[in-house]
Amino acid sequence: MYVNTHTYYSLRYGTLSPDRLLSLAAQAGVEVLAVTDINNTSAAIKVMREAKNYNLQVVPGIDFRNGVKQLFVAIPENNEGFEEINSYLTPFLQNKTHVEGGVVEIPPKAPNFKHVKVIYPYQKGGSYDLAPHEYIGIEPKDLDYIRIKKVNLEKGVILQTVTFQNKKDFNAHRLLRAIDKNTLLSKLPKSEQGEFYHRLLPLERLLALYEDYPAVIANTKRVLQSAVTFDFSENATPQNQQCYGSSHEEDEALLLRLCEEGMTYRYDEVTPEIEQRLLKEVDTIKKMGFISYFLINWDIVKYARSQGYYYVGRGSGANSLVAYLLRITDVDPIELDLYFERFINLYRLNPPDFDIDFSWRDRDDMTRYIFERFKNVALVATFNTFQYRSMIRELGKVFGMPKMEIDKLISGTLQPWEYTELSDLVMKYSRYIHGFPSHLSIHASGIIIAEKSINYFSPTFMPPKGYPTVQFDMHLAEDVKLFKFDILSQRGLGKIKDALTIIKANGEEQAEIDIHDMRHLKQDERIKKMLREADAIGCFYVESPAMRMLLRKLEVEDYLGLVAASSVIRPGVAQSGMMQTYIQRTRKPEKRKEAHPVLLNLMPETFGVMVYQEDVIKVAYHFAGLSLGEADKMRRGMSGKYRSRDEFEAVKQKFFHNCIHEKGHSKELTAEVWRQTESFAGYAFAKGHSASYAVESYQSLYLKAYYPLAYMVATINNYGGFYRTELYVHEAKMHGGIIHTPCVNKSTYETCLEGKNIYLGFHLLHSFDLKTAARIEQERNLNGGFTSFNDFLDRVSISLEQITILIRINAFRFTGVDKRTLLWEAHFKLQKSSNKIPETALRDLFRIERPEYQIPELENSWQEDAFDQMELLSFSLYSPFQLIDEEHEERQFIPACELSNYVDQIVWVRGYLIHRKRTSTKGGDEMFFGTFLDENGAWLDTVHFPKIARAFPFRGPGVYEVKGKIVEDFGCYTVEAELMEKSKVMEDPRYTEVRDEEKEKKVVTRNRRIDYWA
Incomplete structure (x- = not known):
């Protein structure tokens, strides 16, 4: 009987999460309610999907308002009605004209909807000319006046608005309104607030208020008789554009023709293995209804090539031979033996992921092309949420606290005796509001191309990017089977493109460079040497300190080794403890015997270590005996998205049951395999994804190997990398x-x-x-x-x-x-x-x-x-070591090239800080890894355990002197710091006049000793 309920997606107004609203409604005995957020439908899909868990029926609607002034509530009768109200709201959300307060101008009279019930708030003494589908909303506070005036309620409905549930919610609501209006709480007008009685009452109590008006109750029931539905079942039909061309038959013919053309381009000889793989993939793609999905991606990259744009196709779709033949990716799944079932199977109902990277300079044109080329296109939104620390600042301003006190609250340095009632309130409500959605933004890359109108699913707003954007995120899009196309940008591709241009302009090019000729690049000896030496500064994905150290530990020198390293470096593999295991089994063959025979048989290439995302499916399918559908559900669940859902918990229980009772594995082994799988699955790459990254890394390495200056100039012009x-x-x-x-x-x-x-x-x-x-x-x-x-x-x-x-x-x-x-x-x-x-x-x-x-x-x-x-x-072309003000002559600094001679010894080293990585121990203590350049330009790596990190903290950029023990691990040398000091920089001569003779002598000495920096 509730036709107007708000979640906190009534942005900076509502206070109830969708789950909390549903839970309260179920407790109140409600069976059906309309969720009608203010000018927003972000919660609609979520509450409709979750309603069954509360034995509720939810009707999605919209509370149309200008600011907080309510105009009317729209309740759709069916999906066509939902599309109507979304289509009506969209122009106002996209309109650049705003009334005072930043709210879009919406007329007070609703349009002549065909499949929508409209409820206007009751106004004392107002006159109404109502259409058959229009009603008057009667709030409980209006009932006394209506009884006295004997108002005709033939078209009345119960309008008990729900925005909060208790005093704390109401206080949070007022704070949100003050933040929205950028005003002190004491100056917030009452007209900008909701009413405290806008709460969810028990159904019996609500009906008792209207017991004298049975027509009102009957009208309310009639308004809530809605048939808006979305298919949330696993077997639901995808809602993406169904046909690329005019028919499914035409699409299939085009796909086959393109694959035949791709065979000629990709392979010198087409083997039976390739032909069988292609037939299997095409048959599965056809059965799953994903032909148009592949062809749309093909269309996108075809346009990119026509414009000379460089791109990299990655994601699980890189496991596909069809994607390779369509030139969506440059990864050969036959060569890499990519696991087909990770990419697609009859039990996986989602299409494969295609993340297509473009240069940051080209991505905007690619987005424009997609919006102009296809119909029913929109960007996917994300929900920006209030964060605890930022809320402290916002609420501090709302309460009028001094900036210094707010800063102390944020930093945690406010002393106990300095706390006041206001500071306690700020902390209390900052914690309470933390996680509420603040505003809608756009997904970094997601674009949806639908078969139906976008407004069938959501209104769209117009962010600064200038393209219509739906009011829900990628997870809710997938719930209604709208699968996004990921169009991303990265600077690595801009570096490759610009480097080739610079090479040509500078006259270095001896012959046409085919940067996509991976067969040639994989055999290049210079690239192999660079990989062995981890000489990868500026090169995509392989230049970070951790990656360069991993390359040296694994002794990577070829493409397959780099593919593995690209996934091993991911956080999950390290967290599971399998990175160290993989390094040991790579360098020490005798360690490979420690792998469980089943796991070693499943993953011989990685010595029984789970490295790639599809290894989760292999383990679930072969080790635990789950079906492919259950295995994929397990993989997706471990990403965190479905971790709380009942179906994931059921898969987990079946995993343990099958392993122990059907496969005969011990409880200890089963628990350990689950732990490893769970800890890394959400972060690991699909093998095809890693292979795609390795392709771009190889292209970068090639350009740096043969044209280092051109490549570094391109890197500078694309604003670097790591x-x-x-x-x-x-x-x-x-x-x-x-x-x-x-x-x-x-x-x-x-x-x-x-x-x-x-x-x-x-x-x-x-x-x-x-x-x-x-x-x-x-x-x-x-x-x-x-x-x-x-x-x-x-x-x-x-x-x-x-x-x-x-x-x-x-x-x-x-x-x-x-x-x-x-x-x-x-x-x-x-x-x-x-x-x-x-x-x-x-x-x-x-x-x-x-x-x-x-x-x-x-x-x-x-x-x-x-x-x-x-x-x-922000930097000097002079050596930072020349700018040191004083020398410690008693300290003998060991250069990086000689560290191997001092293993397990305590030495002094000196380096210019390049990067520091903060991390935590298992106990939660903060520690650091440091990366320096020594006076010869060689790399120095340090580790700072918690006690040392607290005693000798990093103090910004500069030259540091570090005392510590030299530790060796598979050919990599690290200084375990015991003491660290930052060298003092000479006084700025622009502000000082005096220089003594001794300082000048030191400067001359340093000039001779470190002339390489000049």
């Missing part, structure tokens, strides 16, 4: 690059390469304007290089602030004039005007000779250059 730009500049130096700071005569907006000279781009300069950079480049291209400082000022319109940046970074070094002199000149020549230079066509006519000023002779030191570079680029 590390800061500084390291990639350093890596370019190590490969013979001559690095120059930005120059007005050489540099472009992006970093550029001329021979071995690398000119850093204007894009790296903090606070430097893009338009100014474009003017410099345009003027230089039109009229040649600049001949003097005055020539530059005459030809480029620039502000004093912008030219100061150029001078400080030494962009006018071609003039031979020192920076201090140029700064004085700039101030004299630009301080009295905005320097609005006439356009090029009129320049000669208006050109005025600039006066020359007599400026005393000034000097500029390299130390000043170094500090200017750090301020403007």
Whole structure:
């Protein structure tokens, strides 16, 4: 009998989670209720799916409001009615015009819906001209007035709004409203709040209030007679676009033809094994109804190739031969013996995952193409939630607390005697509101292409990205069998594409480079050498400290080894303890005997260790005797999505039952296999997914092996990868690059390469304007290089602030004039005007000779250059070791190349901090792994256990001196820190005048000793 209930998806208004609302309704004796969030249907699919667990029927609807002012409640009679209200709401959500308060303007009168019941709130003395499908909502507070005035309730319905359940909910509601209105709680208008009596009453009590009005009760029952349904069963028909072309027969013919063409492209010889695999896949794809899904993905990558866009297809779909032949992926499942059942089987009802990565520069055009090419397209949403720490700040502001006190609350440094009633309230309600949805955002990559109208499932809103977006996330989309297409972006592909362009422009290319020729790349000796030495800085997925160390421990030197390493590095494998087991069994063959015979037989390539996601299916199917459908359910459940669902718990129980009672495994072995499987399954890659990553890694390694400078420039222009730009500049130096700071005569907006000279781009300069950079480049291209400082000022319109940046970074070094002199000149020549230079066509006519000023002779030191570079680029081209203020002459620092001579000994090392990784012990204590470069540019790795990490914490970027024990593990050397000090940096010479002679001598010594950094 409730026609207007809210969950907390009535954003910044409601307080009840969907599950809590359903639970309260069941406890109150309710059998049917309408969930009608304010201008939102995010909860609709979830409550409809979960209602059966509470013996409830749920009708999805919408409470249409402008701000908090209720206009009408819409209750659909069927799915067509649900589509109607979604279609009506959509233009208002997408409309850029807003009324005061940021709420879309919705007319007070509902349109003439065909399959929707409309309820208007009762207004005293109001007159109503109601259509047959329209009603008046009567709240309990209206009943006394109605009795006195004897109002006709022939079209009345019970309108007991439900927004909260108790005083705490109501308080949280008021706080949410204050946050939404960005006001103090004390100044929140009552008109911006709900009413405290908007609670869910026991059904008997609610009906008793209206017992004198049987027509109202009957109308309410009539309004709630809805047939909105979605098929949540496992055998439900997918709701994606059913046909790529005009018919299923046409689609099948096209798929077969494309596969035949792909055979010619992919294989020199088509073996019977390939033919049998293809027939099996096509037959299964056809039976599952996924032909259009494959063809749509084929269409997307076909367009990408037509535009010259680089892409990588990955995900479980990379296990598919059909995907390989359609060029969705570059992974050969025959070569890698990829497990077909992980990709698709008759028991797996979802289509395979295709994650297609594009360059971050190309992804927007790919999204545009998809929206223009197909009908019924939308992005998938995500729910951004209130987080505990951010809520402390928000609620602190709502209560008017001082910023200092809020900061102390967040950091946990507020002393016990400083706590007040307000700070207690802030903490209490921050915990309570934590996890509530705050606003809708867009999924990082998900796009749905539906057979029916998108509004059949949801209204759509228009985020800044500019494409319609549904009001539910990917999990709810899958519940109604809408499977997303993942279009992602990554900088690694941009690096590959840009590197090839730079190679060609720089004249390095000897012949056409086919970066997709994996058969050739897999045999390349330089790549094998780089893998053995873990020389992978800048290369996709293999450059992190942990990955480089793993490559060395596993002695990886080929494609298959890299595929395994790409999955072994995932958190789950390490958490299960199987990473170390895999390393041991790889390096020590005698350890392979420790594997259980069944597991060794299932996974001989990885010595009985579960490394890939499909290993979960193998173990469940062969080791535990589950069906393929149950095995896939187990795999999906371990991802965390279904962990709480009853069906996953049933699979877990059957796993143990089968292993012990049918397969004869011991309880201990069964529990251990389950533990390993459970701990890693949610994080492991499918083998095809790992293989796809390895393809891109190989392409990156090839470019770095043969064209290191071009590749590092491309890396810098794509804003790096795992590390800061500084390291990639350093890596370019190590490969013979001559690095120059930005120059007005050489540099472009992006970093550029001329021979071995690398000119850093204007894009790296903090606070430097893009338009100014474009003017410099345009003027230089039109009229040649600049001949003097005055020539530059005459030809480029620039502000004093912008030219100061150029001078400080030494962009006018071609003039031979020192920076201090140029700064004085700039101030004299630009301080009295905005320097609005006439356009090029009129320049000669208006050109005025600039006066020359007599400026005393000034000097500029390299130390000043170094500090200017750090301020403007965030790094210096000088060695960080040159900037150390003091030396510890009593300490003998061991270089990284000699650590193998000091195993189990205590030594001092010194390095420039590149990266630190925070992690936790099993006991929850914080510890760190450090990655440094020593004075020769070689890598140093350190480990800082909790006690040392607390006593000697990292203190930001800089040079550190570390004392510790050298430990060796499969050829990798690590310093177990016992003491760590950060070296003091010399004083900034731009703010100090005095330099004693002794310091100068030390600087000269350091210049000679570490000249490699220059």
